Structures are given as C-alpha cells and as structure tokens.
Amino acid sequence: MSRNLQLLVAVLALSMAAALGVLTAPEGHGDQAANPDPLPATRLEGTTPAHWRLVWHENPANEAFIGWSTAEKPVASAVYYDDLPRGGKIDEYRHRQSAVISKYTSKEALYCSTVELLKLKADTTYWFVMVSDEKASREFHFKTAPEGDTPFKLLYGGDSRSNRDSRREMNRRLRALLTDEPEILALAHGGDYVADGDKLEQWTEWMSDHELTVTAQGRMLPLIPARGNHETGSALFDEVFHNPGGKGLNYYATRIGSQFLLVNLNTEISAGGDQAEFLERVLKGHSTVRWQLANYHRPAYPAVKKPGSALKYWVPLFEKYDLDVALESDGHTYKRTCAIRDGKPDATGVTYIGEGGLGVKQRTPDAERWYFKGGKVGSSHHVQRLTVKADSLVIDTIADDGKLLDTWLAKPRATRND
Numbered sequence: 518m519s520r521n522l523q524l525l526v527a528v529l530a531l532s533m534a535a536a537l538g539v540l541t542a543p544e545g546h547g548d549q550a551a552n553p554d555p556l557p558a559t560r561l562e563g564t565t566p567a568h569w570r571l572v573w574h575e576n577p578a579n580e581a582f583i584g585w586s587t588a589e590k591p592v593a594s595a596v597y598y599d600d601l602p603r604g605g606k607i608d609e610y611r612h613r614q615s616a617v618i619s620k621y622t623s624k625e626a627l628y629c630s631t632v633e634l635l636k637l638k639a640d641t642t643y644w645f646v647m648v649s650d651e652k653a654s655r656e657f658h659f660k661t662a663p664e665g666d667t668p669f670k671l672l673y674g675g676d677s678r679s680n681r682d683s684r685r686e687m688n689r690r691l692r693a694l695l696t697d698e699p700e701i702l703a704l705a706h707g708g709d710y711v712a713d714g715d716k717l718e719q720w721t722e723w724m725s726d727h728e729l730t731v732t733a734q735g736r737m738l739p740l741i742p743a744r745g746n747h748e749t750g751s752a753l754f755d756e757v758f759h760n761p762g763g764k765g766l767n768y769y770a771t772r773i774g775s776q777f778l779l780v781n782l783n784t785e786i787s788a789g790g791d792q793a794e795f796l797e798r799v800l801k802g803h804s805t806v807r808w809q810l811a812n813y814h815r816p817a818y819p820a821v822k823k824p825g826s827a828l829k830y831w832v833p834l835f836e837k838y839d840l841d842v843a844l845e846s847d848g849h850t851y852k853r854t855c856a857i858r859d860g861k862p863d864a865t866g867v868t869y870i871g872e873g874g875l876g877v878k879q880r881t882p883d884a885e886r887w888y889f890k891g892g893k894v895g896s897s898h899h900v901q902r903l904t905v906k907a908d909s910l911v912i913d914t915i916a917d918d919g920k921l922l923d924t925w926l927a928k929p930r931a932t933r934n935d
C-alpha cells in the first residue's frame with residue numbers, strides 16, 4: 518500500500534471510530550492514578566501519546582503548540598479540541614487539527630507528533646485529547662493568555678538537568694502551585710533542561726518527568742522555552758519545543774495581555790548582530806508596554822560564574838529602554854540583584870533575578886559581589902512566581918518545600934507613558 522493510501526485509510530478509520538464514538542480517551546493516561554506519584558508517567562508503548570508538552574511562542578492569546586511522543590510511528594495523529602469539556606469523547610469535540618509526525622533526531626526510534634493550534638480565542642480554557650492512530654490520551658485542558666490588561670501570574674525557572682529526583686520534586690511543586698493558583702498561566706524556562714541536549718534518552722526522561730506538572734484535573738502548564746548551554750546546537754531542543762523563534766535562532770518576544778512583554782533570548786549563539794538588533798527593535802516597538810522582562814540562560818550579573826555576553830550586548834539595550842527585570846539561569850543558585858544602571862547600583866536600573874533551581878544540584882553563590890548588596894542570594898531549589906497587575910509586579914522566590922525565600926515588588930515606570 519502506498520504511503521498516501523495508508524494515510525488516507527488511517528484518517529478514515531480514525532474518523533469512523535470517532536463517528537461511532539468508539540474512540541474514547543482511556544482512563545489512566547495521565548489521570549491521577551497514573552500521573553502523579555509514585556508511579557512513573559505514561560508508558561511509551563505502541564502509539565499511546567506520552568511526553569506531552571504544550572508550548573507558547575509569540576502569541577499565546579491565540580496560538581499553542583502541542584507535542585507528544587509515541588514508541589511506534591503512527592500513520593495519523595491529531596488533537597481534538599473544544600472550548601467546552603467533552604470528557605474525552607472524541608466525536609463530541611468541535612475542532613480537529615492534524616499533527617505533523619516526525620522521528621526525533623536520534624539513533625533511537627521514537628516519534629514526535631506536533632500540532633499547531635491557531636486562531637484560538639483569548640482568555641479561554643480549551644479541552645483537548647491527543648490521538649495517534651487508535652490510541653487516545655485522556656482529556657487535558659489549558660487556558661490561553663488574555664488580550665487586555667488583566668492580572669495574571671507566571672512562573673519562571675531554569676536548570677532542570679542532571680538530578681532527576683530533585684527535578685521531579687520541583688515538578689510536583691509547579692503542579693501544586695498551578696493547582697492552588699489557577700491564575701498562573703505558564704512557565705518560562707531559562708534553559709538547561711538536560712545535561713546533554715543531543716541525547717534523546719535524557720529528553721525522554723525530561724519529557725516524562727514534565728508530565729508531573731499536569732494537575733490532577735488535567736490542566737497543563739504551558740512552557741515558554743529559552744535555550745541553555747547544555748542544549749547548544751541541539752536539534753532536539755527545536756523538535757521538543759517546536760522551533761521557538763525559528764529553528765536554531767530561538768529568540769522571540771512573547772506578549773501576554775496588552776501590558777506585558779517577555780523577550781526570550783538565546784545566549785548560545787551570537788548575542789550581537791541580528792539578535793541584538795532584534796532585541797532593540799522589540800524593546801523600541803513596545804516602549805509603552807507597562808511591564809518588560811527578558812528571559813535567557815547565561816547571566817549578565819551572575820552569582821557564581823563570570824558574566825556572559827549578555828552583559829556587553831544586551832544590558833546597554835535593557836538600560837536604554839528601561840527593562841524592568843532580566844530573568845537569568847545557569848548559576849544553580851537563587852539570586853536577586855539590586856537595580857543596576859551603568860555598572861552600579863541605581864534605583865532606576867534593571868533588576869536581575871534567577872538563577873536556575875528546577876532540580877540541578879545547587880552551588881554556593883558568591884554573596885560578596887557588589888550587586889547583591891540590597892538584593893538576595895542563596896542556595897536552594899526554587900521557582901519564581903511573577904504576580905502581574907496594573908499597579909505592581911511582585912516576584913516571589915519559592916523553595917521546593919513551598920517556603921518563601923524572597924519577595925520583590927516593582928511599581929510601573931513613569932517612563933512607560935511617554
């Protein structure tokens with residue numbers, strides 16, 4: 518049978534199964550009995566959808582990318598979705614979007630299905646099921662970003678590589694936060710997901726552990742990814758996260774609502790040239806947006822190592838356009854600097870917060886560096902929670918046990934109304 522004919526037969530079979538109502542999401546693929554603990558996440562077998570991740574790029578009010586893995590290559594994969602819960606009954610979902618199916622770049626045989634959901638409604642909860650051939654996931658849901666000036670929360674963290682037990686603990690913490698605070702929209706990740714970004718077995722573990730972030734009710738935590746140095750040149754980074762900002766480039770601006778900008782940058786390619794021009798263009802073009810943040814891996818104001826190229830190429834632009842906060846990873850500590858301008862403390866400057874606590878073993882920071890006077894630094898697994906409102910931006914640093922390690926508050930800059 519030719520490949521095209523095979524595909525047609527599979528799509529027809531799927532449609533018929535859906536029409537007959539026989540294709541219903543099974544219990545156990547990510548439900549409370551199988552996903553949270555202590556059991557491992559969904560088993561990779563046949564075409565059962567596993568390793569789910571929901572990714573946001575530039576326009577999370579209207580677009581989302583859903584990816585999953587299957588052990589065998591499916592003939593057809595799709596997402597069935599709706600703005601009402603349908604209990605996993607495939608024939609009841611009003612929308613269907615086909616997936617692109619590919620093999621991950623690896624000697625291992627593992628397959629990736631990716632669906633682009635476009636033209637979504639803002640500020641709306643979508644329920645969906647992933648289907649590969651005759652296998653379906655349970656029903657999940659997520660919420661799109663708002664369009665207007667609506668308060669929301671966002672999580673930030675980085676460095677989830679190398680220490681799997683700690684990573685899983687942090688994923689449980691993310692899940693607890695998402696469960697308790699439904700106004701959390703997504704997790705911006707500052708890079709270093711795995712120790713070797715070219716090794717699929719490490720991504721397999723990471724994606725499997727990522728399932729732990731899904732709430733018992735099936736809510737997924739969208740991910741806004743930045744590339745870390747352990748993923749330098751990794752094709753798998755782009756395959757797992759659907760080429761954020763373009764394959765190999767991975768710099769892009771995420772708008773959430775009308776008054777929040779997150780510029781995601783890539784410290785693993787040239788920080789100058791095209792990327793610096795992009796950064797300037799974005800900051801200049803959003804000069805009246807109230808809150809402006811950046812997310813990237815190697816710090817300009819590190820707690821452990823030497824500064825990365827962000828210090829030379831990006832910090833002058835951050836200061837010129839009055840960025841509020843730069844979110845940094847890579848150091849394996851938590852930190853908050855004082856506000857910095859022209860290489861010295863200045864209340865009008867930029868604050869740098871990070872720096873990598875989603876599971877990797879923590880290091881001892883150099884607390885004596887001048888920019889930590891009036892800031893905070895320490896060693897603990899952690900995640901940052903951003904509470905974004907019209908009159909304030911609060912960034913809390915939360916430990917793996919839920920303890921509050923640091924809290925910081927900013928008021929909107931007067932310069933935004935120019």
Ligand SMILES: [Fe+2]
Pocket residue numbers: 709745746747814846847848
């Ligand atoms: Fe790193």
